[in-house]
Amino acid sequence: MTDGSRLHEIEAKVHARERLTFDDGLFLEEHVDVLTLGRLANRVRERKNGNFAFYNTNVHLNPTNVCLYRCRFCAFRADLRAEKAYTFDDAMIRERVLEAQSRGATEIHVVGGLHHQKKFDWYLNVIRVIHETWSDLHIKAWTPVEIHWFSHMTKRPYEWVLQELKDAGLGSLPGGGAEIFHPEVRDILCEHKADAGNWFKVHAAAHRMGLRSNATMLYGHIEQARHRIDHLIRLREQQDETGGFQTFIPLAFHPDNTNMSDIKKPSGVMDLKMVAIARLMLDNFDHVKAYWIMLGEKIAQTALSFGADDIDGTVVHELIYHDAGAKTPEGLTVAQLHRLIREAGREPVERDTLYRQVIRDDADPTKWNIGEPLLPVTAA
Numbered sequence: 001m002t003d004g005s006r007l008h009e010i011e012a013k014v015h016a017r018e019r020l021t022f023d024d025g026l027f028l029e030e031h032v033d034v035l036t037l038g039r040l041a042n043r044v045r046e047r048k049n050g051n052f053a054f055y056n057t058n059v060h061l062n063p064t065n066v067c068l069y070r071c072r073f074c075a076f077r078a079d080l081r082a083e084k085a086y087t088f089d090d091a092m093i094r095e096r097v098l099e100a101q102s103r104g105a106t107e108i109h110v111v112g113g114l115h116h117q118k119k120f121d122w123y124l125n126v127i128r129v130i131h132e133t134w135s136d137l138h139i140k141a142w143t144p145v146e147i148h149w150f151s152h153m154t155k156r157p158y159e160w161v162l163q164e165l166k167d168a169g170l171g172s173l174p175g176g177g178a179e180i181f182h183p184e185v186r187d188i189l190c191e192h193k194a195d196a197g198n199w200f201k202v203h204a205a206a207h208r209m210g211l212r213s214n215a216t217m218l219y220g221h222i223e224q225a226r227h228r229i230d231h232l233i234r235l236r237e238q239q240d241e242t243g244g245f246q247t248f249i250p251l252a253f254h255p256d257n258t259n260m261s262d263i264k265k266p267s268g269v270m271d272l273k274m275v276a277i278a279r280l281m282l283d284n285f286d287h288v289k290a291y292w293i294m295l296g297e298k299i300a301q302t303a304l305s306f307g308a309d310d311i312d313g314t315v316v317h318e319l320i321y322h323d324a325g326a327k328t329p330e331g332l333t334v335a336q337l338h339r340l341i342r343e344a345g346r347e348p349v350e351r352d353t354l355y356r357q358v359i360r361d362d363a364d365p366t367k368w369n370i371g372e373p374l375l376p377v378t379a380a
């Protein structure tokens, strides 16, 4: 079969809403140009989310950078006695929450290092302090890497750990720690941390308990196309089973200050291809996010026509990418996000973490009401 007829076959599947196979994904990766991928992915994106482009008002909190792991891609981690090591106390956490409140944030995104001197209670307390300071703020916190570590420390199952966190105020789980699932890559990048099986078990447990979560993939380092497609298919299979993933976020590798600083940053074309291929392969995910902090505003804006329907949020206090050389601003205002989205020909919609519309109070825009969930325009 020629490349042209193979592409026609895949196009026909996309139009007929049929699932793409591993081989289809590999073909798209290796033989299809970025504009064709974008055109196909845009069709799926508009079928699922119409002309909406979602954003949220959020702040980040990385309560410590002290981490016992040495993942090769990470520029954020620090040894306990390193000059850049830090650990927040309760007062610092409260201050961040009050800042979030004054900015009208609806979400706080919390991830950090695995501090070998801190017990599970310290991590639980982070959630408790946030929730006690301002209970309206949605807490999206701790990846499966952390949950797995808490389970290891407490010798309790994931469900117990998640229930304790939920009781303290946890609202959902972010998508980090996924990196690349395939052991050929994962064992080189981060051999000690939770493996793919555990990453999925944590999400499955969370979904069964009614917690929604996100998923990511770190691309543009030592992985190959077949590892990326394998990664997407594993996510799709989990989603078939438990259905709790909300959005997929492809994360471009930033090499500065990491143990892989000899690798070049992925190009804009690769970034757009990853967004488009994810949109095409993950037929059971409602949303694909172009995380502007990592892609830059220009590629994130363009990605809204290549499969993405979300650009994350105002994101104040991001450290993980900025430590690894991201040149993007420390945060964007809502007016800037609106401009990015409108220029791309899309309609900006502020969402909360659970993709319900946020309706701002005209008199005081730091206050809001939650509207109905903005369901995908049609089923996949």
Ligand code: V47
Residues within 6 Å of the ligand: 073, 074, 075, 173, 174, 175, 176, 177, 178, 179, 214, 215, 216, 217, 218, 249, 251, 252, 253, 254, 255, 258, 291, 312, 320, 321, 324
């Ligand atoms: O797991 C770390 C990645 C992730 C680097 O759920 C790096 O809404 C590139 O998961 N270059 C954490 N990537 C960030 C994350 C995330 C971000 C935004 C939104 C959401 C969400 C989740 O960042 C890590 C790792 O895959 N990462 N270092 C680096 N040098």
